[in-house]
Amino acid sequence: MKSSKEKITGAEIVIKALIEQGVDTVFGYPGGAILPVYDELFQQKKIRHILVRHEQAATHAAEGYARSTGKIGVVFVTSGPGATNSVTGLTDALMDSVPIVVISGQVPTFMIGNDAFQEADTVGITRPCTKHNWLVKDTNKLAETIHKAFHVAKTGRPGPVLVDIPKDVQFASGCYTKKKKVSTDFFKSELSIDPNLLVETVQRLEKASKPIIYSGGGVINSGEKAVNLLRKLVSKTNFPITSTLMGLGSYPASGNNWLGMLGMHGTYEANMSMHDCDFMLCVGARFDDRITGRIDAFSPSSFKVHIDIDPSSINKNVTVDVPLIGDVSIILEELIAAWEKRGSKVSTQKLGQWWKEIGEWKNVKSLKYTNSSSVIKPQYALQKLEEHTRGHNRYISTEVGQHQMWAAQFMGFEEPNRWMTSGGLGTMGYGFPASIGIQVAHPKSLVINVAGEASWLMNMQELGTAVQYRLPVKQFILNNERLGMVRQWQELLHGERYSHSWSDALPDFEKLAEAYGIKGIRCEDPAKLDDAIKAMLDYPGPVIFDCLVEKHENCFPMIPSGKAHNEMILGEKTQSDNISDQGAVLV
Amino acid sequence: MSLNLKKGVNRQSAYNLRDPNIDYEAAHTLSIIVDNESGVLARVIGLFSGRGYNIDSLTVAEIDHSGHRSRITIVTSGTPKVINQIKAQLNRMVPVHEVIDLTLKGKAVQRELAIFKVNGTGNQRVEALRLADVFRAKVVDSTLKSFTFELTGNSEKIDAFAELMEPLGLLEMARTGIVALLRGHNSS
Ligand SMILES: Cc1ncc(C[n+]2csc(CCOP(=O)(O)OP(=O)(O)O)c2C)c(N)n1
Ligand SMILES: [Mg+2]
Numbered sequence: 001m002k003s004s005k006e007k008i009t010g011a012e013i014v015i016k017a018l019i020e021q022g023v024d025t026v027f028g029y030p031g032g033a034i035l036p037v038y039d040e041l042f043q044q045k046k047i048r049h050i051l052v053r054h055e056q057a058a059t060h061a062a063e064g065y066a067r068s069t070g071k072i073g074v075v076f077v078t079s080g081p082g083a084t085n086s087v088t089g090l091t092d093a094l095m096d097s098v099p100i101v102v103i104s105g106q107v108p109t110f111m112i113g114n115d116a117f118q119e120a121d122t123v124g125i126t127r128p129c130t131k132h133n134w135l136v137k138d139t140n141k142l143a144e145t146i147h148k149a150f151h152v153a154k155t156g157r158p159g160p161v162l163v164d165i166p167k168d169v170q171f172a173s174g175c176y177t178k179k180k181k182v183s184t185d186f187f188k189s190e191l192s193i194d195p196n197l198l199v200e201t202v203q204r205l206e207k208a209s210k211p212i213i214y215s216g217g218g219v220i221n222s223g224e225k226a227v228n229l230l231r232k233l234v235s236k237t238n239f240p241i242t243s244t245l246m247g248l249g250s251y252p253a254s255g256n257n258w259l260g261m262l263g264m265h266g267t268y269e270a271n272m273s274m275h276d277c278d279f280m281l282c283v284g285a286r287f288d289d290r291i292t293g294r295i296d297a298f299s300p301s302s303f304k305v306h307i308d309i310d311p312s313s314i315n316k317n318v319t320v321d322v323p324l325i326g327d328v329s330i331i332l333e334e335l336i337a338a339w340e341k342r343g344s345k346v347s348t349q350k351l352g353q354w355w356k357e358i359g360e361w362k363n364v365k366s367l368k369y370t371n372s373s374s375v376i377k378p379q380y381a382l383q384k385l386e387e388h389t390r391g392h393n394r395y396i397s398t399e400v401g402q403h404q405m406w407a408a409q410f411m412g413f414e415e416p417n418r419w420m421t422s423g424g425l426g427t428m429g430y431g432f433p434a435s436i437g438i439q440v441a442h443p444k445s446l447v448i449n450v451a452g453e454a455s456w457l458m459n460m461q462e463l464g465t466a467v468q469y470r471l472p473v474k475q476f477i478l479n480n481e482r483l484g485m486v487r488q489w490q491e492l493l494h495g496e497r498y499s500h501s502w503s504d505a506l507p508d509f510e511k512l513a514e515a516y517g518i519k520g521i522r523c524e525d526p527a528k529l530d531d532a533i534k535a536m537l538d539y540p541g542p543v544i545f546d547c548l549v550e551k552h553e554n555c556f557p558m559i560p561s562g563k564a565h566n567e568m569i570l571g572e573k574t575q576s577d578n579i580s581d582q583g584a585v586l587v
Numbered sequence: 588m589s590l591n592l593k594k595g596v597n598r599q600s601a602y603n604l605r606d607p608n609i610d611y612e613a614a615h616t617l618s619i620i621v622d623n624e625s626g627v628l629a630r631v632i633g634l635f636s637g638r639g640y641n642i643d644s645l646t647v648a649e650i651d652h653s654g655h656r657s658r659i660t661i662v663t664s665g666t667p668k669v670i671n672q673i674k675a676q677l678n679r680m681v682p683v684h685e686v687i688d689l690t691l692k693g694k695a696v697q698r699e700l701a702i703f704k705v706n707g708t709g710n711q712r713v714e715a716l717r718l719a720d721v722f723r724a725k726v727v728d729s730t731l732k733s734f735t736f737e738l739t740g741n742s743e744k745i746d747a748f749a750e751l752m753e754p755l756g757l758l759e760m761a762r763t764g765i766v767a768l769l770r771g772h773n774s775s
Pocket of ligand 1: 399400401402403404426427428429451452453454455456478480482483484485486
């Protein structure tokens, strides 16, 4: 590449800026409006391009890449349909705070607004589903804009950004601006630690009789330091800890103080502890409606401390007593230091009593299910999968539905960045492309996508990508021939009228695998499951595992819509009268 | 098996015991300093429509040409919780530099400019002109059958003048929406 004083084309600038940002992998799909960039891509060796089969998959693959590495995921798409296909992934990344940069081609500047071929108002369409986006009309501003885009994607609460580049801007020549020449003052992460609030938090913590730590994806986003501090805080205080779906792995599932996930399908002990606690330390979570249940009955008697990097998360759903705004690692460090300075005190005796109470809730064994010797129970399948893969260098992604919740319940995560699932948006079709992105980032690791058959079909075209790049991703499909989660809600809420919630005309997954030259395994006998899973793990390439499971299993425990944490239902019996008319309108 | 409520735990939450007045809605005038770049207004308005916040009045114009800064003045209404959300959401937008809640900061000068076209002859016409004088409205255009008045003031004054002109032949009006600055010698 030429020196920075010389003028180079916009397309060259794009590649040069990405390399300067440390990008080694791009997921994308070419088309007319981004061809100059693809031409440059062809003529270099530093960036690897993974050709997906649909642009939505490129965005999810970039999310998988980003969440499993802590780096920024990068995507190339063309104008019009390429850009609109990326909208779901952008929205998903916004909801789950995943840093990705999408570079989209656009029709030439002089044709914008004329309904040109493959023109779409990409910045207009993606404005509400990005942290920020840019339309670059001047090649001289291109490098600066790309560097700014990377800065915004990772600063503060991470999220997706998009840079839309008209084709003439890619062709024209301009000056390259180095990363260090671009000021980042325009966008900063807020930090406000009021020492008085810190002291108040510590005082409350010391006196708490029924404390709980509720952690979320923010801990993982903050990074290793935050994870270690969280673990330190838990072990030094001996407080119980629960986590959101997004936060699994920041505290190890095998840890002594782990209560399991909380929320709609969380464990009984986690939800009851949340409800009855008197001191709640929320670390990098956002009181999402899946977590709180009925908002006016959420943890009624607790003193709530909320650590979050995003000031707009404070008091959005739940009013808290103490907000601590900033990066989790910084705040936890200060908090622990302040607590240690005062002698690292906790109310040991009361805490013992609290653990006893929690022990009783644990004894309810809310994840129990009735196993069967004739049909594979989905929970059993996941217990087996966990058994055979525990201790492996393992990454798990999921689709969305019952299987996702069972995976969260039955698989144990010991480390952060090992669990990728679509939490905020609940995007069916996320898991398969995410597993591809993860495998690209970790070629030697075991990557399994725990899928439902319906979700998996939404991005099954990515088989081509897996095969082309020899990505040995394991597609573990819990096939209940149902849109299981929808079916469950129809059973509980809609008088067992199963409107369009079965998966008809399913493909023969083994033959589908065969058609792509990969391995297909079908298993429907619980007695053969161990061997079948071993066969999947032993196979060096991609596998589609069609695990035929009980079709009518419901996912429990469950906080029905509009109910409080202490109104969970546990059992397998239908509980339609448990949901009020008010609750029924909630999703 | 459904679980019964634990003894002594009230279904009604402690939140119900909080100050009921916390939920009253009030109008707030927000002054927002933004980069004057294309799409910035769409971003701000999109935030309000996308999240279901009210906009009672909105004005925008560049205030610093060399610095590419504009001031957006928005009058919105909501509970204190919603107003805080609006400010936090605005603050995290990339082109937003500052969000000033003039309603919380103290007394602010709030003004609107309006133009009225009033058609009439004879006594009606005289009366319109007389009232315009009382309100210190300026005549900025006239024909033998009409006056066009310009009026500045707070919104109530403009409403009042419009009401008076209605029976006197008000044909149409245009108004800018509110612009506002904090009173006193400090910047907002
Ligand atoms: C793109 C998208 N469309 C619709 C839904 C609503 N939805 C949530 S779960 C679900 C059923 C998923 O079925 P499957 O993938 O087979 O998983 P299961 O619940 O059976 O385990 C549906 C339709 C969604 N989450 N995402
Ligand atoms: Mg299914």
